[in-house]
Amino acid sequence: MRAAVYRRFGAPDVVELAEIPTPTPGPTDLLIKVVASTVSAADHRARSREVPTGLGLLAKVGLGFFRPRHRVLGMDAAGVVEAVGERVTRFNPGDEVIAMLGGAFGGHAEYALIGQDRAIAAKPAGMAFDEAVALVFGGITARAYLNRVDIRPGARVLVNGASGAVGTAAVQLAAALGAQVTAVCAARNAELVTALGASRVIDYATEDFAADPAGIATYDVIIDCVGNASFDRVQRLIAPGGALLAIITDLDGILRAKSRTRRSGKLLSASGVEYRADDLEYLVSLADSDRLRPVIDRSYDLAEIVAAHRFVDAGHKRGAVVLRIVGEPHRPSAAPEGKAEPD
The missing domain is CATH 3.40.50.720 (NAD(P)-binding Rossmann-like Domain)
Known part of the structure; x- marks a missing residue:
């Protein structure tokens, strides 16, 4: 699969496109075909290893001492379930979902893995993938x-x-x-x-x-x-x-x-965050009732990953910076013959 990877810490240009193996889901995992992710402040910190005062050693433990522990960044994803492990009961192939991958990262790739008991929920109905992913992080x-x-x-x-x-x-x-x-x-x-x-x-x-x-x-x-x-x-x-x-x-x-x-x-x-499916589902309920809307500063294609990182590094983004991994999937029209499907 195609992914944005980094093999050393540093400036935005340490990130590059590469072909890497597609992950294989375990018994309780879902494989998501990623349509969109975001480039967040957390991606900036993980890539540059610039962290608040006193947290340098903890950052090295979590991110890697000499080289990145996780070579594909991206803490969130919106996409379509491609495959599931044999013990997965909550989702099926074809389901449209949003997910918070957290410290495992992996969203800046064509496919991402997440356990069914992690922070994953059905995508807000009627919302485009790039809008939905902007709600997550x-x-x-x-x-x-x-x-x-x-x-x-x-x-x-x-x-x-x-x-x-x-x-x-x-x-x-x-x-x-x-x-x-x-x-x-x-x-x-x-x-x-x-x-x-x-x-x-x-x-x-x-x-x-x-x-x-x-x-x-x-x-x-x-x-x-x-x-x-x-x-x-x-x-x-x-x-x-x-x-x-x-x-x-x-x-x-x-x-x-x-x-x-x-x-x-x-x-x-000031403690760390536990990412839960219940919280994602709450966000979806607010979005479905028009009480929570995505704020997107700008969007980049995966091939523009370095430019996306440079923009986030500047520190002035409004809301989310969306990274488009693939095009929006085709949805067959359910409108009756002879009638146009609503926009």
């Missing part, structure tokens, strides 16, 4: 962190880095729960995040959301998708019993999370 990450707090109607939620893949999902998910959402992003993205459900927008270039001299407890939950909202910096803005969901943080933030939570009475959640 940001949506399941934001959902996993939001599961750690109780957001009720009227809760005050701030999303720092609201225009990225995780941020655009967090704004929508919090708004769907009835929260009053403040979005921190560049001014050029204000209209976007407002359309997604934010009731207030802070331009980070002209205003520091954490520099409130009065120290008023303004928010019930702060979601940090950037990595510059440390607990010490923002805890005075968090209401008693509130939370900082640190999606990106350094080693200090991880190691001191429990002690800071205990001393302050405010949750600091």
